[in-house]
Amino acid sequence: MLIKLAFRNVKRQFSSYAIYFITVTLTITMIFAVNNIIQSDIMSLLLVAYFDGVKDILTGLTGLLALIMAFVLGYATNFLLKKRKKEFALYLVMGMNRRNIIGIFMFETALTFIFALGAGILLGLLFYQALMGIFTSYMELDYTLSGYSPVALLYTIIIVCAVFLLSSAASAGYLKFEKISKLLNSEKIAEKTVRHPVIWVLAAVAGIAGTFIAMSLFIDWLNTAFFETFYLAALIIAFAIASVILGSMGICKGITWLIVRARSGRAKSTAMFTARQISAGASANAVMTGLLAVLMSLAIIGPNIFFSVSDIYTRQTNENYLYDISGGISSFEFGEDIDDAAFENTAYTYVKEYTDKISKYAEIEKYAVLFVYKQYTDPDSYDYKTLVKHSQFVEACKVVGYTLPEETGQNFDCTTSDKSTDPFEWSYGLLRCPADILLNYADDFSVVSDSQTDGMTPAYGILCVDVADEKYDARALDAEVNPIDDRNNKINRLTIKEYERLDMLGQGGLVMLGDLYCSSVFLLLTLAIFSLKMMSTVSQDKQKYKIMWRLGTTKAQLFRSMFAQLAFFCFLPFIIPVLINIPLLSIIAFMYHGYGMTLPGETALQLAGYTLSIIGVCLLYLIAASIVSWLDIRHSLKEES
Amino acid sequence: MKKILTVEQVTKTFGSGSVAVNALARITFDVEKGQFVAVMGPSGSGKSTLLNVISTIEPPTKGNITVDGQPITGCGDNEIAVFRRDKLGFIFQEYNLLDTLTVAENIVLPLNLKKVGPAETAKRLADIAEKLGVTDQLKKYPYELSGGQRQRVACARAVIADPAIVLADEPTGALDSKNSRNLMELFTKMNRELGSTILMVTHDATVASYADRVIFLSDGTIHTEIYRGERSRADFRHEIIQITEALGVDCNAD
Ligand SMILES: Nc1ncnc2c1ncn2[C@@H]1O[C@H](COP(=O)(O)OP(=O)(O)OP(=O)(O)O)[C@@H](O)[C@H]1O
Ligand SMILES: [Mg+2]
Numbered sequence: 031m032l033i034k035l036a037f038r039n040v041k042r043q044f045s046s047y048a049i050y051f052i053t054v055t056l057t058i059t060m061i062f063a064v065n066n067i068i069q070s071d072i073m074s075l076l077l078v079a080y081f082d083g084v085k086d087i088l089t090g091l092t093g094l095l096a097l098i099m100a101f102v103l104g105y106a107t108n109f110l111l112k113k114r115k116k117e118f119a120l121y122l123v124m125g126m127n128r129r130n131i132i133g134i135f136m137f138e139t140a141l142t143f144i145f146a147l148g149a150g151i152l153l154g155l156l157f158y159q160a161l162m163g164i165f166t167s168y169m170e171l172d173y174t175l176s177g178y179s180p181v182a183l184l185y186t187i188i189i190v191c192a193v194f195l196l197s198s199a200a201s202a203g204y205l206k207f208e209k210i211s212k213l214l215n216s217e218k219i220a221e222k223t224v225r226h227p228v229i230w231v232l233a234a235v236a237g238i239a240g241t242f243i244a245m246s247l248f249i250d251w252l253n254t255a256f257f258e259t260f261y262l263a264a265l266i267i268a269f270a271i272a273s274v275i276l277g278s279m280g281i282c283k284g285i286t287w288l289i290v291r292a293r294s295g296r297a298k299s300t301a302m303f304t305a306r307q308i309s310a311g312a313s314a315n316a317v318m319t320g321l322l323a324v325l326m327s328l329a330i331i332g333p334n335i336f337f338s339v340s341d342i343y344t345r346q347t348n349e350n351y352l353y354d355i356s357g358g359i360s361s362f363e364f365g366e367d368i369d370d371a372a373f374e375n376t377a378y379t380y381v382k383e384y385t386d387k388i389s390k391y392a393e394i395e396k397y398a399v400l401f402v403y404k405q406y407t408d409p410d411s412y413d414y415k416t417l418v419k420h421s422q423f424v425e426a427c428k429v430v431g432y433t434l435p436e437e438t439g440q441n442f443d444c445t446t447s448d449k450s451t452d453p454f455e456w457s458y459g460l461l462r463c464p465a466d467i468l469l470n471y472a473d474d475f476s477v478v479s480d481s482q483t484d485g486m487t488p489a490y491g492i493l494c495v496d497v498a499d500e501k502y503d504a505r506a507l508d509a510e511v512n513p514i515d516d517r518n519n520k521i522n523r524l525t526i527k528e529y530e531r532l533d534m535l536g537q538g539g540l541v542m543l544g545d546l547y548c549s550s551v552f553l554l555l556t557l558a559i560f561s562l563k564m565m566s567t568v569s570q571d572k573q574k575y576k577i578m579w580r581l582g583t584t585k586a587q588l589f590r591s592m593f594a595q596l597a598f599f600c601f602l603p604f605i606i607p608v609l610i611n612i613p614l615l616s617i618i619a620f621m622y623h624g625y626g627m628t629l630p631g632e633t634a635l636q637l638a639g640y641t642l643s644i645i646g647v648c649l650l651y652l653i654a655a656s657i658v659s660w661l662d663i664r665h666s667l668k669e670e671s
Numbered sequence: 672m673k674k675i676l677t678v679e680q681v682t683k684t685f686g687s688g689s690v691a692v693n694a695l696a697r698i699t700f701d702v703e704k705g706q707f708v709a710v711m712g713p714s715g716s717g718k719s720t721l722l723n724v725i726s727t728i729e730p731p732t733k734g735n736i737t738v739d740g741q742p743i744t745g746c747g748d749n750e751i752a753v754f755r756r757d758k759l760g761f762i763f764q765e766y767n768l769l770d771t772l773t774v775a776e777n778i779v780l781p782l783n784l785k786k787v788g789p790a791e792t793a794k795r796l797a798d799i800a801e802k803l804g805v806t807d808q809l810k811k812y813p814y815e816l817s818g819g820q821r822q823r824v825a826c827a828r829a830v831i832a833d834p835a836i837v838l839a840d841e842p843t844g845a846l847d848s849k850n851s852r853n854l855m856e857l858f859t860k861m862n863r864e865l866g867s868t869i870l871m872v873t874h875d876a877t878v879a880s881y882a883d884r885v886i887f888l889s890d891g892t893i894h895t896e897i898y899r900g901e902r903s904r905a906d907f908r909h910e911i912i913q914i915t916e917a918l919g920v921d922c923n924a925d
Binding site for chain 2: 093300301302303305307309310395574577578579580582583584585586587
C-alpha cells in the first residue's frame with residue numbers, strides 16, 4: 031500500500047522528481063568521471079613523470095567534489111521536501127504515523143536515486159571520454175578510447191551512496207521531529223529589513239577587495255612556490271572563497287536595503303511588486319548567491335590562468351630554443367690530442383647517425399654543422415677568442431631562415447641577444463644574433479674566412495636542424511636519441527624544441543586537466559542549483575501572480591516582472607565573477623611581464639571570448655528558464671480561468 | 672437608480688457531451704449602484720462560478736454581462752485586465768495579500784497599476800486606512816497580522832481605487848464568528864460611507880443578513896431573492912435561515 035502510494039506520488043510529482051533526478055544524475059556524472067580520471071593510465075604516467083604533490087591535489091579535488099555533491103544533493107532533497115510538506119502534514123492529520131511518511135519519502139527518493147545512479151554512471155562514462163579527449167589533445171598525445179576502471183566505479187558508488195544516506199538521514203530527522211503545524215504552514219516569511227546595512231555595504235567592498243588580493247597572492251604562489259607548498263595554495267583559495275561569498279552577500283543585502291529605502295508611494299505599475307520580490311529574494315538567498323558566485327569565479331578564473339600559463343610556456347620555449355633540433359659534439363669525447371681531420375670525421379659520423387634517426391620521425395628541411403674554434407690570445411693565459419668558419423656560419427643562419435647579405439666581408443664580430451625570437455641585426459659592422467645560435471657555448475664570437483681556421487682543431491661541433499612545420503612524434507624521437515642511463519637521467523645529446531614544449535605542457539597539463547574538469551563541474555552544478563532555485567521560487571510565487579492578475583495586471587506586465595526577477599537572480603551571482611575579469615586581465619598581463627613578454631592581443635581576445643562564452647551559457651539559461659517559468663505561471667492562470 | 676451590473680441569460684457549462692455540467696443556467700439579474708448583495712445557495716449551486724464569470728476570471732458559455740455600462744464578453748486579454756483594474760475590487764477567502772509587500776504597499780497596488788501619482792496615492796491611502804481602521808498596521812507585513820486584520824487590509828485594497836463593484840467570495844470563510852461580524856460591520860461601512868457596490872458569496876446566514884438583498888442559487892439558477900427593506904437584521908436573518916432550510920442546506924445559523 032505504501033509502495034503503491036509512493037509510486038503514484040513519483041508519477042504525479044513528475045516535474046519535481048524530474049529536477050531531482052537531473053540534478054542527482056549530473057552530480058554522479060561528475061564524480062564518476064573524476065574518479066575514472068584519477069584511476070586512469072595517464073594519471074599514473076603523469077605521477078611518475080612530474081611530482082608527488084599530485085596525490086595531494088587529487089585528494090583535495092575529490093574531497094571538494096564530495097562536499098559540493100553533499101551540498102547539491104542536500105539542496106535537491108530539501109527542494110522535494112519543501113514541495114511535499116503540506117501533503118505529508120495532511121497524511122499525518124489523517125492518521126498515518128511518522129514512520130509511514132518517512133517510509134514513503136525514503137522510498138520515493140531512493141527509487142529516483144537508483145535510476146539517477148544508473149544514468150549518472152552512463153553519462154559519466156561519456157563525460158570522462160570527452161574530458162580525456164580534450165586533455166590528450168591539449169597534451170598532444172594520441173587519443174585512444176581511455177579504459178574504465180572498476181575501482182573508480184566502486185569509489186563512486188561508495189561516495190555517492192554515503193552522501194545520499196546522509197541527506198536521507200537529515201530529511202528523515204526533519205520529518206520525524208518537525209511540528210505538524212510547521213509542516214502545514216510552510217509559508218515563507220519575507221525578511222522585513224536588513225539590519226546593519228552599512229556593515230553589509232562594507233562587507234561588499236571588503237569581499238571584492240579580498241577577492242582581488244587573494245588573486246594576486248595566488249599568482250605569487252604560481253610564480254614562486256608552484257606545487258611545492260600545496261597547503262599555501264589551499265589557504266589562499268579558502269581566503270578567496272570566503273571573500274567572494276562575503277562580497278556577494280554584501281551586494282545582496284546592500285541591494286535589499288537600497289530597494290527597501292525607496293519610498294513605496296513612488297512606485298508605478300508593478301514596479302513595487304517586482305522590487306519587493308527581488309529584495310525579499312536577494313536577502314533570503316544571500317548565502318546561496320555567494321556560493322554560486324564562488325563556483326562561477328572558479329569556472330572563469332581557473333581556465334584563464336592556466337591557459338595563460340601554458341601560453342607563456344609555449345612562448346618561452348620559443349625564446350629558449352632557436353633551432354628545431356640541435357646538439358653539441360664535444361672534443362672531450364675524442365681525447366686531447368685529436369687532430370683536425372679525425373675530429374671532423376667522427377663529427378660527421380655522428381651527424382649522419384642523428385640525421386638518419388631524425389628522418390624517421392620528421393622531414394628534415396635543412397641542417398648544418400658548425401665547428402667552434404678556440405684561439406688563445408696568449409699561450410700562458412686562458413683568454414681566448416671564439417671563432418667560426420664563414421661558410422659554416424652562412425649555412426647555420428640559413429637553417430633559421432636568415433641569409434647573410436652578400437656585401438658583408440668574410441670577417442666580422444658577432445654578439446648574441448637574450449631571446450631566440452630576436453632577429454638578426456647589424457649595427458656598425460657588428461652582427462647581433464638571436465640567443466642560442468652557438469647553443470650555450472659562447473655569447474661573443476667572430477666569423478672568419480675558412481682559410482683562417484685551417485689546421486686548428488675544433489673545440490666542439492654543433493649540429494642544427496630545421497624540420498618541416500608538421501606535427502611529429504617528438505616524444506618518440508627523444509626516447510630514441512636520448513637514452514636513459516642507469517641513474518634515470520637522460521644523456522642529452524640532442525635538444526628537441528618540440529619535445530621541450532611538450533614537456534612544459536605536461537606540467538601545466540595536469541593542472542589544466544583538474545581545472546578543465548572543475549570548471550565544467552562548477553558550471554553545470556551552478557545551473558543545476560539555479561534550476562532548482564528557480565522552480566521552487568516560481569511555484570512559491572504562483573499564487574502571487576494570480577493575485578496580481580486578478581487585480582488587473584496584464585500578462586505582458588506580469589511577464590516583464592517575472593523576467594526582471596529571473597534576470598536579477600541569474601546575474602546576481604555573476605557580479606563578482608564578471609568584475610574579477612578586470613584584475614584578472616591585469617594580473618595575467620603582469621604574469622607575461624614577469625617572463626619578459628607583453629600580453630599578446632590574440633591571447634587577451636581568447637580570454638575575453640572564454641569569459642563571454644560562460645556568460646553566454648548563462649544568458650541562454652536565463653532565456654530557457656524564463657520560458658519554462660512563464661509557461662508554468664500562465665498554466666496556473668489558465669487553471670484559474 | 673443606475674444599474675452597475677447586469678447579468679443576462681448567462682450560462683456556464685463545464686466539460687462537454689455526457690460529462691457536461693451546467694454550473695450556471697440562464698441566470699438573469701442586475702445590481703444597482705450602492706447595493707450590497709449577498710449570494711447564497713447549497714454547495715455546488717454555482718455561486719463561485721457566478722462570481723468568477725462576473726469578474727472575467729472565467730468566460731461565460733452564453734449570455735451577456737455588463738459592468739458600469741461596459742460589456743465584458745468578447746474582449747481581448749489585455750482589455751479584460753484593464754477592465755478588472757479599473758472596475759473591480761476583489762476580496763477572497765484567503766491568499767489575498769502579497770507576503771513580500773508591506774500592508775501599505777499591498778493596499779496601494781491598484782493605484783500603482785493605474786499609475787496614480789505619489790501625492791494622490793499617499794492621500795488616498797491615509798484616508799482609506801483611517802476609515803477602515805488599519806492605520807496602525809501600514810508598516811507591517813501580512814504575516815504579522817491576524818486573519819481578521821488581513822481581511823481588513825484586503826477590503827482597503829478592494830475599495831481604494833473606487834471600483835464600480837467589489838466582489839467577495841466567502842470573505843469570512845476563514846474567520847471566527849466575532850471576526851466575521853467585525854468584517855461585515857466594515858462591509859456595511861464601506862457600503863454606506865464610501866458608497867461601494869458589493870456582491871458577496873457566503874454560506875453564513877448571519878453574514879448574509881448584513882446585506883440589503885440576498886439572491887439564492889440552486890442548481891445554477893436563481894431560486895429566489897429577498898430584500899431586507901426596513902426590517903431589522905435579526906428578522907432578515909430569520910427569513911434567510913427559513914429559505915436556506917427549505918433549500919435543504921445545512922447552513923450556519925450561528
Ligand atoms: N473548473 C471546473 N471544471 C468543471 N466543473 C466545475 C469547475 N468549477 C466548478 N465546476 C462545477 O460547477 C458547479 C458549480 O461549482 P461552484 O464552485 O460554482 O459551486 P459553489 O456554489 O461555489 O459551491 P461551494 O459552496 O461548495 O463553494 C459544481 O458542480 C462544480 O463541480
Ligand atoms: Mg464556492
